[in-house]
Amino acid sequence: MVRCPSCARLQEPRLICSECAAPLACNLDCFAALGLARKLQIDQRLLEQAYHDLGRRLHPDRFANAPAKLRDLSLRATALLTRAYRTLREPVNRGLYWLELNGRKLAENNQVPAELAAIVFAAQEELSELRAAGSRYEVEGVAVEAMAVIERQGQVMRMLEGLAGELEANFMAFDRIEAQPSEELFNELKRILSAMAYLTTLTRDIAKALDRRAAA
Amino acid sequence: MSRIFGIDLGTTNSLIAVMEQGAPRVFAEPSAGNALLPSVVALRPDGAAEVGSAAIALETNGDANAIVVRSVKRYMGLGGADLAEEDRRRYAFDTAGAVVRFQAGARAYTPSQISAAILRELKRRAEAVLGGEKVERVVITVPAYFNDGQRQATRDAGRLAGLEVVRLVNEPTAASLAYGLEKAAEGQSAAEGKIAVYDFGGGTFDISILNIKGGIFEVLATNGDTHLGGDDIDRALVEWMLGGIPADRESWTAARAAAEAAKRALSTESTTATRVELKDRTIAKNINRAELEAIAAPFVDRTIACCERALADAGLTPSQIDAVVLVGGSTRMPLVRRRVVACFGREPLASLDPDEVVARGAAVQAGVLMGTQGDMLLLDVVPLSLGIETMGGVMERLIHRNTTIPTSTTDNFTTAVDNQTHVDIHVLQGERELASDCRSLARFKLGPLAPQPAGLPRIEVTFLVDANGILNVTARDERSGQEHSVDVKPSYGLTDDEIERMLEESIDLGEEDIEQRLLIIARNDAQQIMTALRKQLKDYAGLIEAGERARMEALAAELEVARDGVDRERIAHLVEVLNEVSTPFAERIMDQALRSAVEKHTLEQIS
Numbered sequence: 001m002v003r004c005p006s007c008a009r010l011q012e013p014r015l016i017c018s019e020c021a022a023p024l025a026c027n028l029d030c031f032a033a034l035g036l037a038r039k040l041q042i043d044q045r046l047l048e049q050a051y052h053d054l055g056r057r058l059h060p061d062r063f064a065n066a067p068a069k070l071r072d073l074s075l076r077a078t079a080l081l082t083r084a085y086r087t088l089r090e091p092v093n094r095g096l097y098w099l100e101l102n103g104r105k106l107a108e109n110n111q112v113p114a115e116l117a118a119i120v121f122a123a124q125e126e127l128s129e130l131r132a133a134g135s136r137y138e139v140e141g142v143a144v145e146a147m148a149v150i151e152r153q154g155q156v157m158r159m160l161e162g163l164a165g166e167l168e169a170n171f172m173a174f175d176r177i178e179a180q181p182s183e184e185l186f187n188e189l190k191r192i193l194s195a196m197a198y199l200t201t202l203t204r205d206i207a208k209a210l211d212r213r214a215a216a
Numbered sequence: 217m218s219r220i221f222g223i224d225l226g227t228t229n230s231l232i233a234v235m236e237q238g239a240p241r242v243f244a245e246p247s248a249g250n251a252l253l254p255s256v257v258a259l260r261p262d263g264a265a266e267v268g269s270a271a272i273a274l275e276t277n278g279d280a281n282a283i284v285v286r287s288v289k290r291y292m293g294l295g296g297a298d299l300a301e302e303d304r305r306r307y308a309f310d311t312a313g314a315v316v317r318f319q320a321g322a323r324a325y326t327p328s329q330i331s332a333a334i335l336r337e338l339k340r341r342a343e344a345v346l347g348g349e350k351v352e353r354v355v356i357t358v359p360a361y362f363n364d365g366q367r368q369a370t371r372d373a374g375r376l377a378g379l380e381v382v383r384l385v386n387e388p389t390a391a392s393l394a395y396g397l398e399k400a401a402e403g404q405s406a407a408e409g410k411i412a413v414y415d416f417g418g419g420t421f422d423i424s425i426l427n428i429k430g431g432i433f434e435v436l437a438t439n440g441d442t443h444l445g446g447d448d449i450d451r452a453l454v455e456w457m458l459g460g461i462p463a464d465r466e467s468w469t470a471a472r473a474a475a476e477a478a479k480r481a482l483s484t485e486s487t488t489a490t491r492v493e494l495k496d497r498t499i500a501k502n503i504n505r506a507e508l509e510a511i512a513a514p515f516v517d518r519t520i521a522c523c524e525r526a527l528a529d530a531g532l533t534p535s536q537i538d539a540v541v542l543v544g545g546s547t548r549m550p551l552v553r554r555r556v557v558a559c560f561g562r563e564p565l566a567s568l569d570p571d572e573v574v575a576r577g578a579a580v581q582a583g584v585l586m587g588t589q590g591d592m593l594l595l596d597v598v599p600l601s602l603g604i605e606t607m608g609g610v611m612e613r614l615i616h617r618n619t620t621i622p623t624s625t626t627d628n629f630t631t632a633v634d635n636q637t638h639v640d641i642h643v644l645q646g647e648r649e650l651a652s653d654c655r656s657l658a659r660f661k662l663g664p665l666a667p668q669p670a671g672l673p674r675i676e677v678t679f680l681v682d683a684n685g686i687l688n689v690t691a692r693d694e695r696s697g698q699e700h701s702v703d704v705k706p707s708y709g710l711t712d713d714e715i716e717r718m719l720e721e722s723i724d725l726g727e728e729d730i731e732q733r734l735l736i737i738a739r740n741d742a743q744q745i746m747t748a749l750r751k752q753l754k755d756y757a758g759l760i761e762a763g764e765r766a767r768m769e770a771l772a773a774e775l776e777v778a779r780d781g782v783d784r785e786r787i788a789h790l791v792e793v794l795n796e797v798s799t800p801f802a803e804r805i806m807d808q809a810l811r812s813a814v815e816k817h818t819l820e821q822i823s
Contacts, residue, residue, distance in 0.1 A: 056432070061683065079680055082621070200416060
């Protein structure tokens with residue numbers, strides 16, 4: 001329970017005081033900040049609505065004429081709200097946050113997940129060949145090296161889509177459980193997120209390399 | 217509480233507006249009727265400053281004693297190292313300090329001080345029209361792509377002008393508010409959807425992509441260039457006109473004016489003549505629209521590249537944009553319109569005056585802050601990533617570009633050596649990998665810390681970007697929970713102490729000094745009329761009628777007393793009365809002079 005600094009009302013931690021609607025910049029987790037239950041599956045529209053409704057009432061622009069203390073609180077409360085929205089809006093961020101919330105961390109050692117290793121290495125080779133090639137020889141205006149990379153990009157995108165589906169399934173599994181989730185479920189989440197991180201970085205590298213060619 | 221006014225502090229022109237009966241009202245100069253105040257400031261050696269058309273007059277008259285500064289906005293938040301060759305050719309700078317200063321005689325002025333003169337003039341104008349109400353609180357617009365230092369400089373300018381800057385608002389976002397308000401008048405749903413605001417002004421370019429829904433204006437992405445504008449096209453045009461001939465400051469000034477005029481003419485005409493008067497010759501060339509467009513194309517290309525980056529950041533394709541709004545005088549060029557249509561695949565909206573839309577938007581935001589705009593809310597973003605310098609000179613991003621503001625992030629710091637008393641943090645802004653390639657914002661010093669072994673202290677630093685897009689840093693000792701003091705040394709700004717000092721020093725550009733100057737002008741007027749009258753009373757004694765002399769002499773005596781006082785209004789009033797009273801006398805003198813001239817002429821003609 002926390003006490004509102006403006007009206008002194010005792011209440012569950014939340015962003016806006018239930019009594020006087022003053023900002024109450026508590027240390028809330030992202031779900032609580034948006035007034036949502038701790039569930040991994042989120043309706044995007046409801047999420048946006050919660051964000052906009054709270055934003056309308058908390059934003060510093062609403063407190064331009066208020067005393068400094070309230071202005072400061074509204075600034076911090078809104079920063080918290082913004083971060084919460086950003087974190088929960090995107091499934092990967094949401095998944096990473098879920099791990100953090102439950103005291104788990106994604107491995108920091110940056111090793112390529114085994115099943116991806118072959119693909120990532122092949123892709124990196126193709127990229128260096130593309131960078132080395134001038135416009136050596138082309139088929140219908142597209143360099144041969146670029147064709148390989150473009151195809152690889154397509155493959156990576158498809159894999160990412162598949163992983164996104166796996167992520168949703170994992171979220172569903174978490175939400176179904178009443179008791180403590182198993183360690184397997186957390187490991188599964190870590191595996192999916194790790195793979196997505198790698199492939200996302202790869203896809204960015206590919207896009208950058210292709211962009212450079214187009215610009216040249 | 218006093219009303220909040222909206223100010224567009226533009227590179228080329230500035231405006232002031234306020235909400236009245238649900239709509240923005242832009243203030244025009246009472247005598248001239250023009251709402252645009254040219255952002256031109258003339259600094260005189262006697263310490264006085266002229267703003268707007270008075271400054272332009274000094275520039276045209278070639279008063280060598282006045283330093284005329286144009287586009288001061290381009291110098292806000294800059295250090296000496298940021299100045300380009302062409303900047304140094306145009307003005308004399310003092311780059312000894314962290315902030316550039318314009319040299320004018322024995323004094324040197326920061327861009328903030330010069331901008332403050334413009335703000336003061338806008339304040340005076342609005343107060344003159346309103347007659348009684350004071351302008352104290354304002355919203356000032358800035359380019360969306362302005363970095364932290366440039367924003368601070370703008371806020372400093374407000375303070376130096378004696379204004380409370382309640383909020384800085386990004387120009388494209390302000391424009392979208394004006395657009396949204398207009399559309400709302402047509403019906404709520406008309407204002408919803410994704411819009412792109414293409415803002416091409418005199419000195420800066422911004423592109424912002426927004427989502428408007430239920431009165432919430434949410435910026436999705438923003439991009440731009442704070443040194444890309446109509447001024448650059450003018451400059452390139454001058455180079456073309458001169459064709460490699462070097463010009464001195466004077467002829468360059470004349471050439472620039474001719475270039476700007478030609479550029480504007482070619483928006484409606486297909487060909488125009490240009491003329492540059494140099495010391496030893498005159499260059500006269502004709503230019504047609506195609507030639508101008510060839511000169512302007514590289515600059516316009518850069519704006520389109522920014523648009524593409526913004527769309528990419530927003531994760532949108534051009535076809536997903538519902539409306540394009542054009543802002544800024546440079547969007548009047550047909551070339552710009554064509555390129556915008558090509559990029560977004562639709563005709564841009566130009567129902568709002570591109571020169572006034574930002575000021576109107578600023579007034580709307582002022583209304584939001586006053587609580588008079590119902591449920592309208594602006595959710596803007598930080599335009600450039602913020603981070604800190606880490607081991608190896610790498611920029612570690614803490615807050616990514618296009619993150620909605622206000623936003624905050626925390627990071628933990630500790631000491632590297634035993635008994636270290638302070639922790640230094642170097643904050644940077646930019647998108648590059650190396651710290652040296654990014655813009656240094658400030659250095660923060662945390663501490664003093666109690667002597668402890670290395671690695672033991674845990675300091676939690678919170679980086680908060682507020683609704684103005686300005687960074688605030690607070691630090692807390694994680695173990696004790698105590699707030700640490702954070703000493704901020706801005707890299708390109710004025711410290712609070714420096715501002716206080718400037719406010720205290722009665723340097724010119726102060727309101728009191730404007731009063732002083734107006735008093736001097738009034739006294740000069742009085743002196744002039746008294747001297748002239750004395751001479752006339754002597755030379756044309758025969759033309760004075762009974763009673764007139766006594767009246768005129770009595771008034772002149774009163775005026776003499778008033779002139780030595782400080783009541784400017786009384787002096788002006790007496791001058792007016794004296795003028796009126798002596799008019800019949802003056803007319804008689806005129807008649808006589810004319811008659812004798814005609815007689816002489818007739819005589820000569822006959823002979």
